Amino acid sequence: MNQQCYFVINLPWYYQEEILYPHPDDDSPTMNLWLASKAWQNLARDTRAHQDALEKFFATLEQGFPHLITSKGRVEAFKDSFSSLKLAIKRCKTEVTEKLIVPNTNLLDMIYKSIAIRDSRRSLHFSASMWRLSWITIIFLPLTFVAGFFGMNMTTFKDSILPIYCRYAVAASVCFVVLFIILLLVKFLEKPLRKLKLKIKTRLGNIWLRWRSSKSNAAHRRLENGQSASESDPHKTQDRHIWWLFKPFVKVLRKLKTKAEEKRNRGENGASQN
Structure with missing residues (x-):
């Protein structure tokens, strides 16, 4: 016990x-x-x-x-x-x-x-295996395309100088090189394209904000001159179309400004706590 x-x-x-x-x-x-x-x-x-x-x-x-x-x-x-x-x-x-x-x-x-x-x-380990499988699939993709293309019942390359095996090898090599170049472009141009897209959205958003500011100033001037701010405007329909065009960029710009303000506030709070 x-x-x-x-x-x-x-x-x-x-x-x-x-x-x-x-x-x-x-x-x-x-x-x-x-x-x-x-x-x-x-x-x-x-x-x-x-x-x-x-x-x-x-x-x-x-x-x-x-x-x-x-x-x-x-x-x-x-x-x-x-x-x-x-x-x-x-x-x-x-x-x-x-x-x-x-x-x-x-x-x-x-x-x-x-x-x-x-x-x-x-x-x-599973992610590494899937990564290897993806690369194997990418390698065999042009070979599968060429095999399917030359496996069709067609007489396009019947009078060609090269035999069938040489034509298959040349076509597979060309497709593989093209695919490899596309992969390199996607890999190395992803970040620059993302930055360019963000820059374009920011500039379009700034243009929209300036345009809206000018419209607001024009409305204030009409009020100062004794006119009605809700007076019919011949460009009202056009303004609505412009708003729907610039609306996504304005949302992105507002989100960017909000994130920047939150980051600045967190930095100020951390500095005050230290």
Whole structure:
């Protein structure tokens, strides 16, 4: 019995030293640790219930029989033994929490972290495999196109000087070179094209804002001259079309300004906190 109690108390250290460290990828102890955690939680709850019951009993004894509590003799000895029992139960609850529940929780966290690391490695390996498969597909794409093209029942290249195998090799090489050039252009021109697109949207948005500002100034001038601001304008329909043309660029410009203001505010808040 003493050996079993010693094993139960030292179970977290046993798992940590004998299973987790030598085999970090093994998640088989998880169920045992969950069962042990449940048992230790029940033990802590029962210990807490015993402590509460003893405290209620002693409080009832003080209220119902105060002359026995203050008297000497056996009742005083009972009071001393009760206090020692209460301290022992409290110490037992503390030891259960510190030596069983907390190490078990740490072991479960360690197992879940090791599982997360293992899954991350598998996902990286899977991503690398998909990347290789994509490149193989890209390589065989022009070959498949050429094979399908020359596999048709046609007499276009019937009188050609080159034999069929040479024509197939030349066409496949040309298609592969064209595909490789397209891939290089997409890879190296992606960032410049994105920057150019953003610059065009920003400039068009600025043009739209200036145009709207000029229209607003014209409306203010009409009000100052005693005219109505809602007066019919021959260019009203044209203005509406221009608004629908510039509306997406204005939204992008407003988002950019909002992000810049938020970034500046975060920088100011960080500087003030430092």
